[in-house]
Amino acid sequence: MAATSTPGTQIVSPKQPSISSSHRISRSSIAYLTNETKGTSWTKIRSSSIFPSTQSISKIYDCNVFKSEKRCIKAMSGESDKQPLPGLPIDLRGKRAFIAGVADDNGYGWAIAKSLAAAGAEILVGTWVPALNIFETSLRRGKFDESRVLPDGSSMEITKVYPLDAVYDSPEDVPEDIKTNKRYAGSSKWTVKEAAESVKEDFGTIDILVHSLANGPEVSKPILETSRNGYLAAISASSYSFISLLKHFIPIMNPGGATISLTYIASEKIIPGYGGGMSSAKAALESDTKVLAFEAGRKHNIRVNTISAGPLRSRAAKAIGFIDMMIDYSLENAPLQKELTADEVGNAAAFLASPLASAITGAVVYVDNGLNAMGVGVDSPVFQDLDIPKAR
16 A cells, blocks of 8 residues: 555544543544555554643654554644534544454454544454454554554554454353353353443443444355355344344444444345355345334434445455455446455445434445446456447
8 A cells, every 4th residue: 555645634633531541542633534544653652741732732752562662643732623624524533433343454344443543433343252362462463553554644543352243142142062162262241232231331332333244154155055054144143243233232322323334235136156145144234224224213313324345355255265256347347447445445434424424324335336336247248349448
């Protein structure tokens, strides 16, 4: 990714919430969202200095990050915090987001977390229990330092990582073989109900809930060869899990909050190779989005939307086995001939979570370079004699 700075970027220090010392963080400054970032190391800022409130100040602090000395820069401001920002910036200062389904730094969940952080939100994540140790170890060792960099040059801070297996709603639902599974040893309160209770105990409320979860154990099988258990497992992990998250997290969400899930065009069109009931699970997720938007909107003033994202070369997508072909197909056939970036989906999520989208709910928002609008594949030999324009 090119190292560039963004002209006209305005950096404003968000007001810090009152949290315990064990959860002390350095929140990202707000900036206009962009797909370009400037490379820098991950830093954690600690300072009790007091600055005049009459002007913006930049100061260099000594920072200790995981026992290695580093330097970091933070823009401080006082009265300027109270001034309205010019234009229509995405401003999520003072908001807290819980993103379920972040286990590495190359998926849409991570990109959404970054965009929300860049807009000023505080970030909490829920990670699948078997992947929790690897994810937290990677964070501590700085493996994700480069990918944590935000548009203003600061680094995304994750306030807390929670263990989460969204297949199980409450402890009573967990079978004995899972309870004794060594991959779950040492983790507690990881069902959806327990995760929501833990977040409430630690922080009280949240404003944004993101569902970035999907799993189909038989995804490589055609649907005619999919077992009942495989089909139901895909529905459970990929669509009902969204209902469960809302059921348990909405009680701790502030009115006016927003929830977002991720879907795929296979919900409405044939994508050979995307099997095991996953196409059905995505169709259910989109249908549920509309019903949940009505119920959550009427009862709790919470918005519910889903993003239909184009193909991304993430670790999860690679497991399907044909993600490179889907990316190539999109490049040849989508109205916009470019590879989709995770940041573009993250930025769309930040918009949907912001006050700028306050009247949008129950929507499927396509972020796929327009591929959803195509009725045919223009790269087919059938169209070889047509003068179809190519991207410059």
